[in-house]
Amino acid sequence: MRITNRVVPGAAAARDQPDGEQVPVAEYGSPLRVAALADLPAGEALRVTAVSPPVAVFRTEDGEVLAIDDTCTHQDASLADGWLEGCEVECPLHASRFDLRTGRVDAPPAKVGVRTHGVTVEDGVIWLHPSTAPPNLPPGLRP
Amino acid sequence: MGEVPRSVLVVGASLAGYSTARALRAHGYDGAITVVGEEAERPYDRPPLSKTYLTGRIGDADLSLEPEGERLGVEWLLGTRAVGLDVATRTVTLDDGRELGGDAVVLATGGQPHRLPGTADGLGGVHGLRSLADARALREDLRPGARLVVVGAGFVGAETACSARQLGLEVTVIEAAPAPLAASLGVELGLAVASVHQRHGVRLELGVPVAGLTGSDRVTGVELLDGTVVPADVVVVGIGSRPAVDWLAGSGLDLTGGVVASSTGAVAPGIWAVGDCSAWYDRARSGAHRTEHWTDAFERPAVVARSMLGLPPGALRAPYFWSEQYGIMIQFAGRYTGGEHVVVEAGSAETGDLLATYRRSGPGGREQVVAVLGMDQPRLFTRARRSLPGLDVAPDHEDQPA
Helix, strand or coil: CCCCCCCCCCCCCCCCCCCCCCCCCCCEECCCEEEEEEHCCCCCEEEEEEHHHHHHHECCCCCEEEEEEEECCCCCCCCHHHHHCEEEECCCCCCCCCCCCCCEEECCCEEEEEEEEEEEEEEEEEEEECCCCCCCCCCCCCC | CCCCEEEEEEEEHHHHHHHHHHHHHHHHCCCCCEEECCCCCCCCCHHHHHHHCCCCCCCCHEEEEECCCCCEEEEECCCCCEEEECCCCCCEEECCCCCEEEEEEEEEEEEEECCCCCCCCCEEEECCCCCHHHHHHHHHCCCCCEEEECCCCCCHHHHHHHHHHHHEEEEEECCCCCCCCCCCHHHHHHHHHHHHHHHHCCCECCCCCCEECCCCCCCCEEEEECCCEECCCCEEEEECEEEHHHHHHCCCCCCCCCCECCCCCCCEEEEEEEHHEEEEEHHHCCCCECCCCHHHHHHHHHHHHHCCCCCCCCCEECCCEEECHHHHHHEEEECCCCCEEEEEECCCCCCCEEEEEEEEECCHHHEEEEEEEEECHHHHHHHHHHCCCECCCCCCCCCCCC
16 A cells, blocks of 8 residues: 555554653554545544544544544543544543644543554545554543 | 742642642743642542442542642642631641741632531431542442432432442432522423433432431431431432632631632732632623532633733633433533523433533524533534633623732
């Protein structure tokens, strides 16, 4: 497959990282077709349930397509339903905001970030490259 | 305000106090911050106390508000109660006699639950639910098969009833108002929530005032105004809370309905108030209004921090709160003041997927959406919430105290 857009590296294992820059070591599984780019308008999100745990794919107002884990790390809630502003999404239930590029969380009640996933757009189709790092699931959903 | 304070003293170590310290640091403040907390605990999250913590689904560590490794550079004085404030010198007296000062003092002492009038102290099996200690004590008493009577069908009462059902107790909820959450949601949608409780086997007594409790060492029942006694092994009193401002009596501050503050939380020179203990000026209501929601205790400290540092105060969104009952996420944003007209936009309460808007006639007779309620409709709810008008945050209203 010819990747026309860069794979957004993000921090594949974007876990608790108080400060200290973490060098992202992005490892991705086999790509998955998400949708036609035309079917994801700017400011909207899609929930990809073909992977577990599910992934949320966002198209920002600037047109960038980015993917993070869909499940908030605080409580079982779908971030694809959240409040997207710029490059951040706020959990639809509470106030935690996740950076779509790094997976980092800026505010309680969530205390750890989510994984980011690779995204490419090829010939008008969005492809997801799921992270192979372990996810940060909320209490109650942890294995 | 004048210059940036060299030291900030925050009284209250729960969400509002902690968020104030966090917001100050986030805006680059590098002066001294001291946080005084009455409870011995580090800052923790209260909403789960009546839900997943009560049912044992999450534990103590999950309640912490602080991310691991966070270094705020704050001096914590926990297990220490503030007992007085001298407004002119911004000096706080603690229960051990110590006096602390700060260039700025933030009052964030929260709320305290109302007690059932006329009930004796120390009657076993009677609980309030506000603190972690309260939740631990209640958890001990919630044994499967026991009879729980919840007095009050507000958030604490409704959520406790739901958790107790999950734990296998027999539950009766007694509410003086005609519907649960009537003050927050209105009677119409409060009754919709009531139907969810009834479907889950909770006995609901609405419009029934409580006369008192029966029992000598341990509670045996709840007596209603008509003389009926509802037998109980455990009683939870959830009849609302009042601002925890007794310690400020005699300070000269206006404590009508909470520490009265401007729309940025300013109380007096160098003194601020935020969270459940405060009543900020709300232009839409033309007066001071106490908002006891988690989100406000979380977002308003940023307004206080920015104002204190001489930065533009920023914006505040419409008030927002949530509740979870029987696996249904109930979300509400905006202001319900009574008299709004409710429109069902999607789903229904019966199917647990309701989205409803509250409308009021605006200028020119046009209807304005002023609030929205969702039941398990996070996406539609968020969309509707975004379209609600925010709060005016302007430090120079004439009718503000500071």
